Amino acid sequence: MIEGVLAGEGEPDQVMADRGLALVRDDSLIQAAVNEALEAHPDIAEKIRGGKVQAAGAIVGAVMKATKGQADAARVRELVMAACGQS
Incomplete structure (x- = not known):
């Protein structure tokens, strides 16, 4: 990420978002993934x-x-x- 900032790709938050490095903290998205994993592994x-x-x-892990x-x-x-x- 630092190399992206130094290369002029933008601020750290922007580089993280552009590179798909940001953490997902949206409970609705996480809950959907949890539900799918629980259904797949009863x-x-x-x-x-x-x-x-x-x-x-x-x-x-799933x-x-x-x-x-x-x-x-x-x-x-x-x-x-x-x-x-x-x-």
């Missing part, structure tokens, strides 16, 4: 609901992959846990 979702909260890492690593991982985990009744 066995893992059931483990989380059953108290095996460490299984949430697999869902967080969401991060779906968002190309741009989602806020901490927020993804919060939404996964809430969706599985583990708030």
Whole structure:
């Protein structure tokens, strides 16, 4: 990113946005990805609901992959846990 600023591509925020490096923090977008991951992996979702909260890492990983690593991982985990009744 710094090289983009130095090359005259704009301010840091603009370079990040242009290069797709900004974190996704929009809860509606993240929640949609969480819902899709939970639907795609019902066995893992059931483990989380059953108290095996460490299984949430697999869902967080699926969401991060779906968002190309741009989602806020901490927020993804919060939404996964809430969706599985583990708030």
